[in-house]
Amino acid sequence: MALYYFKPRRAFDFDPHPFKLGTIMGLKRGYEDNHFLLKIYGMKEKSFDDYYRYHLKYYLSAGDRTEKEFFSHLWYIVSTRIDYFNHQNPFSKKHPLYVSNIKKLSGFLDFLSPKDRWNVRPNDILLKEKDELIAKLQEENKKLSDFTIMRKIEIYDDYHTTVIDLFQQMQKLKLPNGAPLLRKDMLSPYYKIVSNYFSNNKKKISIDTAKNYFVGKDNSQKEVKIPEDRQLFVIVPKKKD
Structure with a gap:
């Protein structure tokens, strides 16, 4: 049974664990x-x-x-x-x-x-930490407010899939040197942009709905296809003079 708060060194233990407490004579109670x-x-x-x-x-x-x-x-x-x-x-x-x-x-x-x-520490320390946390959260909220939009870009007549089709095309665009214009192995920014910054007929586009159109190669069979009647535009490279 543990008699101390800390593990003592036994008397005449010549090879004690480095964390054991005491001297060659052991650990005197009270010290x-x-x-x-x-x-x-x-x-x-x-x-x-x-x-x-x-x-x-x-x-x-x-x-x-x-x-x-x-x-x-x-x-x-x-x-x-x-x-x-x-x-x-x-x-x-x-x-x-x-x-x-x-x-x-x-x-x-x-x-x-x-x-x-358990909030064992003195109240002045706990209150100081609480105040620091509140100040930190307020600062983070202030930074996030810079990205808050008052009104989303409205898409008319249920043509939200047309906008999504344009984003999908942008993923396939290449620069003159053959390198991709956009990195497309990270798909979450695309559907988050659609959900957070666009509305469909003044209605919210849920992130799950937008996500269905950006699933990646491994889950391509689960990707929702854009209807042909909504594929209205084609992004093509500008012709050189």
Whole structure:
């Protein structure tokens, strides 16, 4: 059964896992938090997740514990230790070490933050993140508004398939050097343009309807054909003088 939050090193274990906590004499009860933080000071950020999961697995092995409890304890000991270092004498000989430790622990808190599914962190942090998210969404919405149209291009008399036929022809056009004018392996832009920017007799053209005319080679048997009486125009290259 797990007695600690973190997996301890056994006494006289001469080849311990690098994430186990303690000394050659084992892990003294009451000092496990210190040993956990000591590991962080010398750890690279890319190892944070493995470190977290290693000790979480040990903690949950007791069977009656939750990740929320483990996360809460981690957040508490790390933030408390940062607060401790921040209140030390800035003119102390150990000040550079304190600054380094604060930076490392702050990085660990940054790593922990996205894992907070329970809103365990202080309210000021949660509110700040909420405000930042709202500001980000507002900015994205502002950018999207540049592409919002007030009124779609109207196609009269149910000739929407004629417009689709023109798009299909455009896919087959080639430049003077023989290269295709348009890349046609990506079909979604075509039917999205038809659905989003055109209307048929003032009625919406659903994206599913438009998609039926742009299905690609692999599903060509499923493609809806343009009726001949709607194939009214032919796009041809301009003749050279």
